[in-house]
Amino acid sequence: MTDQQHCPGFESNKSLSAIKVACPACKAEMELFSDEIDKQVTCPKCKVSFDPKTCKVEGK
Template sequence: MTTPQHCPGFEQFKDLKSFTCQCPECGKDNEIFSDEFDKTHKCTSCGKPIEFSKCTGAK
């Protein structure tokens, strides 16, 4: 039996990009990852919906 050199789930996440978008309501920065674009998002501060497809600035 061999020990993996990294976490077994690593491969599916190694190419993820993070994006930060400012909430249009309260101004708080919110972060999502590129595999979450098809999900709905709410601000972590005020709970209002955020449209990340309109944001720029991939890290």
């Protein structure tokens, strides 16, 4: 029942900030939401798993 009100792309955007990280293996940059920073992420390019907290890109 409650699932009928689910609206993709609406709830997920509020109060989350985007964090830029770079893959330690291939240096590909990607953006994560702040609720994903505590998990391992997998690089979409080279499929390496890494800890985004250690790979943040701090501006340029």
